[in-house]
Amino acid sequence: MSQRLRLTTPLPTLDAWVQAFARAEIPVLAETAEALELMRATEDDVDAHGLGELIATDPLMTLKVMAHASELRRGRLMADPETVTAALVLMGITPFFRTFGPQPTLDAVLADHDEALLGLSRVMQRAERASRYALGFAAHRADPDAAVIHSAALLHDFAEMLLWVHAPALALQIAALQDADRHLRSAAAQRQVLGIELADLEQALMKHWHLPELLTRITNDKHEHDPQVRCVQLAVRVARHTARGWDDAGVPDDLHDIAELLNLSEAHTLKLLHEFD
Structure with missing residues (x-):
């Protein structure tokens, strides 16, 4: 479960930084969050290409999707999804919206x-x-x-x-x-x-x-x-x-x-x- 993080002093090791950032909630651009909610309302009309184009303008949303797709792929004998669109094809549109609810904004x-x-x-x-x-x-x-x-x-x-x-x-x-x-x-x-x-x-x-x-x-x-x-x-x-x-x-x-x-x-x-x- 991701959580809010607000550090005011540096952490002692690189590994401590990795653990803290890996667990922390990642917010996205407000316009991305808004556009995703509009798409969610008409989910049946959404395809991986259009959704991928939206996500690929937001670095932090891109990061979240790529990390989730990599987690899904583990244990399956399949190639890495190397782009957001490929990650969405692997996930499927309905499972994407189920996994990624309304997004926290920056x-x-x-x-x-x-x-x-x-x-x-x-x-x-x-x-x-x-x-x-x-x-x-x-x-x-x-x-x-x-x-x-x-x-x-x-x-x-x-x-x-x-x-x-x-x-x-x-x-x-x-x-x-x-x-x-x-x-x-x-x-x-x-x-x-x-x-x-x-x-x-x-x-x-x-x-x-x-x-x-x-x-x-x-x-x-x-x-x-x-x-x-x-x-x-x-x-x-x-x-x-x-x-x-x-x-x-x-x-x-x-x-x-x-x-x-x-x-x-x-x-x-x-x-x-x-x-x-």
Whole structure:
């Protein structure tokens, strides 16, 4: 049974973080919760593709569905459902609505914490843009796993989202450290406040929930020589650097690396990025 969690001090080990976050309730975007209730009312008219498209715009709802489908698949001799639509086909529409009742919303959970809600919405907007870039890069490279690459970019920073939800005070401490020192790397700020890196927590949670191997691997920046990982990594990077405009000092390096990945000129790459946006 999932439960509300509100941490104000860091936990002692990575495993303690995994156990706490794995048991905690995961809220979703208010518009997702609302749209699901409208669909529930006309369940017989809903298909996996339409429902999948709705869910795939919300990183945390995507995470919940993928984790549940992976749990269902265990013990059955079948392939991993690597996309939300595949997960819904495995589940079935009626069992989906039975399992996922009215969803808790981020607005309600963080109603007393406007700053955290703002910080979280920035991460979620960045994730949505990164998923569009990653899908564009994958399509340009004619990658057969383009849909999984899209999901991996959407989920790339889900541990940071969960931190804003479950430990907003700690997330704000990390943000304050980075605002005070623009050169401080995210991983260093996370270690300073949390005692762990969110990338490690994310990989540990994906393994805990038995998420598909391909999705888990593509989300792991340590495999950066893999072109699929590179697609996700660069999409996340350029989404982060351009969150407040295209004049960030990191953008020229991003452009260079993306042009190299796609085998294009930098001018053509920039044009393509604006089209994806």
